[in-house]
Amino acid sequence: MAEGLLARCRTIVGDAHVITDAATMAPFMADWRGRYSGRGLAVVLPLNTAQVAAIVAACAAAHVPIVPQGGRTGLVMGSVPDTSGAAIVLSLRRVNRIRSIDSLNRTMTVEAGCILADVQAAAGEAGMLYPLSLAAEGSCTIGGNLSTNAGGTAVLRYGNTRELCLGLEVVNAQGEVWDGLRGLRKDNTGYALRELFIGAEGTLGVITAAVLKLYPAPRAALTALVALDSPRQAVELLGLLQARCGAALTGFELMSAFCLELVAAQFPDLPRPFEDCHPQYALVELSSNESDAHAHGLLESSIGEALEAGVALDAVVATSNKQALDLWRLREHIPLAQAAAGKNIKHDISLAVSRIPDFIARADAALQQAFPGCQPVTFGHLGDGNLHYNVAPPAGESHEAFLGHQAAVNRIVHDLVADCGGSISAEHGIGMLKREELARYKSPVELGMMRAIKAALDPLGIMNPGKIL
Numbered sequence: 001m002a003e004g005l006l007a008r009c010r011t012i013v014g015d016a017h018v019i020t021d022a023a024t025m026a027p028f029m030a031d032w033r034g035r036y037s038g039r040g041l042a043v044v045l046p047l048n049t050a051q052v053a054a055i056v057a058a059c060a061a062a063h064v065p066i067v068p069q070g071g072r073t074g075l076v077m078g079s080v081p082d083t084s085g086a087a088i089v090l091s092l093r094r095v096n097r098i099r100s101i102d103s104l105n106r107t108m109t110v111e112a113g114c115i116l117a118d119v120q121a122a123a124g125e126a127g128m129l130y131p132l133s134l135a136a137e138g139s140c141t142i143g144g145n146l147s148t149n150a151g152g153t154a155v156l157r158y159g160n161t162r163e164l165c166l167g168l169e170v171v172n173a174q175g176e177v178w179d180g181l182r183g184l185r186k187d188n189t190g191y192a193l194r195e196l197f198i199g200a201e202g203t204l205g206v207i208t209a210a211v212l213k214l215y216p217a218p219r220a221a222l223t224a225l226v227a228l229d230s231p232r233q234a235v236e237l238l239g240l241l242q243a244r245c246g247a248a249l250t251g252f253e254l255m256s257a258f259c260l261e262l263v264a265a266q267f268p269d270l271p272r273p274f275e276d277c278h279p280q281y282a283l284v285e286l287s288s289n290e291s292d293a294h295a296h297g298l299l300e301s302s303i304g305e306a307l308e309a310g311v312a313l314d315a316v317v318a319t320s321n322k323q324a325l326d327l328w329r330l331r332e333h334i335p336l337a338q339a340a341a342g343k344n345i346k347h348d349i350s351l352a353v354s355r356i357p358d359f360i361a362r363a364d365a366a367l368q369q370a371f372p373g374c375q376p377v378t379f380g381h382l383g384d385g386n387l388h389y390n391v392a393p394p395a396g397e398s399h400e401a402f403l404g405h406q407a408a409v410n411r412i413v414h415d416l417v418a419d420c421g422g423s424i425s426a427e428h429g430i431g432m433l434k435r436e437e438l439a440r441y442k443s444p445v446e447l448g449m450m451r452a453i454k455a456a457l458d459p460l461g462i463m464n465p466g467k468i469l
């Protein structure tokens with residue numbers, strides 16, 4: 001049976017694009033964080049939508065599961081197979097053409113395997129902006145971004161990937177092609193199928209192409225780092241900047257002092273913007289479609305007002321592109337510094353922005369009581385209510401040993417998130433990693449509707465089995 005399917009796959013995509021030897025398959029099986037490796041029957045690399053459809057139809061006929069894979073930068077073990085060795089990994093890497101750019105409609109149509117950075121660059125060459133931006137942008141793909149509804153650093157102004165997509169082309173679980181590549185901003189013609197596939201983590205079908213929204217490229221962008229005494233002050237500063245700057249406020253990231261200490265220890269060459277250490281920091285980005293002078297005026301007057309009103313302790317405004325990049329590098333190096341220092345217990349949560357200070361205070365206190373000396377590594381896209389609330393062991397203790405407390409730490413953090421009306425996955429998704437947590441925190445009604453959708457669209461259960469549900 002397997003040999004027959006593999007022979008069919010070779011006919012569809014060519015011998016060179018069906019990988020079956022273990023060593024060549026290994027990188028496609030490994031989770032980005034290196035915590036897990038699955039096993040697969042083969043890795044298949046189609047070139048276009050027709051080949052994807054033919055492969056899916058062949059797998060459906062043989063009842064063989066499919067794991068769609070993009071850049072494999074997902075953080076919840078969604079794009080790697082389980083250890084049964086039964087599934088085909090369908091890598092979209094070669095399905096990577098930019099099909100068209102429509103400047104007047106402000107859209108671009110791209111294939112799922114396009115790397116995010118390449119899409120940003122193509123939009124830039126056309127004088128426009130594709131605003132999705134995240135630290136994995138050099139490796140992650142548009143198909144992966146859509147399937148995880150990725151967030152990133154510009155959600156505050158432009159929304160998640162869902163808000164950046166006007167149309168999809170999808171190969172369904174039967175191997176049929178749904179051409180929903182409409183670049184329409186209004187289309188009320190029944191069920192919103194597009195929305196089902198976005199964020200579905202490959203469990204309902206394979207996204208092969210998308211129509212993405214483009215925006216005018218801002219004429220000026222300014223970055224500032226603001227020192228704060230507490231998360232509450234960060235939320236107050238966010239409110240003040242939103243009131244003063246409106247849509248010009250495009251980024252607002254929170255970083256605790258401990259995060260910047262980690263970065264300073266692991267990356268001593270990065271700048272230290274303040275001589276003194278402060279409890280919290282906000283990285284603020286302002287964009288203007290008018291001019292540099294407009295952006296400067298707005299940022300400086302707003303931060304001046306925040307300092308006078310006691311909503312900030314100190315601030316550094318970048319005066320060159322290099323300084324702005326350096327400030328962003330502090331934020332982007334936090335995950336790298338964490339990884340270099342040792343493994344942490346990670347959470348990607350969201351809450352109403354107003355509830356974040358209370359959540360941080362309660363979670364810090366509960367963890368100190370349960371694990372005295374443990375070190376919360378708290379940072380994230382505060383403007384979107386999204387925190388990466390990670391927990392490192394007490395100084396001097398083994399990171400590996402501390403991972404043994406993962407279940408207990410998760411329970412403390414996720415119970416509090418639920419109590420505060422938040423979500424246990426803000427932007428990374430569920431994959432295999434948070435499947436049990438999802439079952440615990442979603443209501444039976446919600447889980448029942450999700451299962452009904454899955455059963456209707458994928459009755460054989462071949463699309464990325466074991467993920468989400």
Ligand code: FAD
Nearest residue numbers: 070071072073074078141143144145147150151152202207
């Ligand atoms: P993969 O990891 O290959 O796949 C992710 C999921 O999508 C899997 O379930 C897979 O089966 C499915 N999938 C992939 N392609 C398709 C397709 N064509 N059709 C159907 N299903 C498909 N995420 C954020 O949201 N915000 C961040 O700020 C952020 N920062 C990150 C920083 C770093 C350093 C890293 C490593 C990751 C970060 N991520 C972030 C997570 C990750 O980059 C995103 O989830 C990204 O969107 C995944 O894209 P990918 O192409 O790598 O997808």
